[in-house]
Amino acid sequence: MDSAYRRSYHGAREGLEQVLQHEGGSVDPARVGDQVWSVARLVDGNAVLARTLADPSREGQERAAIAERLLGGKVSDEALHVVKAVVAQRWAGTGDLATALERLSVEAHLVHAHRHERLGQVEDELFRFSRIVQSAPELQAALADRRAPADAKRALVERLLSVKSAPETVRLAAQAAVGVRGSRVERTLAAYLEQAAEVQDQVTAIVTTAVPLSDEQEETLRATLSRQYSRTVHTNVVVDPDVVGGIRVEIGDEVIDGTVSHRLDQARRLMAG
Structure with a gap:
């Protein structure tokens, strides 16, 4: 901006x-x-x-x-x-x-x-929906189709989210799917998530791990990151077995990569050099 x-x-x-x-x-x-x-x-x-x-x-x-x-x-x-x-x-x-x-x-x-005390829920649900879109090429294509009517895109999102999601999540995801200025849904959802963080005066960390974190582990990580950045940090956890072990933390443009896969990649590059 x-x-x-x-x-x-x-x-x-x-x-x-x-x-x-x-x-x-x-x-x-x-x-x-x-x-x-x-x-x-x-x-x-x-x-x-x-x-x-x-x-x-x-x-x-x-x-x-x-x-x-x-x-x-x-x-x-x-x-x-x-x-x-x-x-x-x-x-x-x-x-x-x-x-x-x-x-x-x-x-x-x-x-x-x-x-209605569900802003954190909305942020989590929008993040999960963005990950679903990124990992589903057919869904991505359907939402990116400029020939598809806006009502059809909105109905598709509502079918995917309306059962368990907060009403604000459904509305915002539908807005992102319809879009303005031809923006892709993934980019729009990322912008909405940034706004959610700004409204709460916090920053968001995307945490990638090989296995799910326990509630205690996630809370400890949030507290550690909040102290480090002197601001409240909200964590969105992505489970990816390919990282093997350790964690990767992304906050804005900053990346802290302590995964086993990253360390192996570094070792391979050193050996190749």
């Missing part, structure tokens, strides 16, 4: 905060999230509308007024307030406008999950 986008997004985010704090937090964040997402899709699919709402030659208040004329009565007052806050900002292009609307939709759903 560059500094110009960050400034604009901060201004837009204030609109969402105002809505969600209104009347003691009685507004339903999930409903706001769904409706802001529908506007993101509308903007993404209508180039003329997108250019109008992101037009840098117009003042922010004028763009907000245009949004109100076009969307008033079609979405709730709360969702409209968020959309007006977004279009009132200055964006580098129409893509940034659609992305900002999508991010605020995601944040609204994450707030809803937090209020």
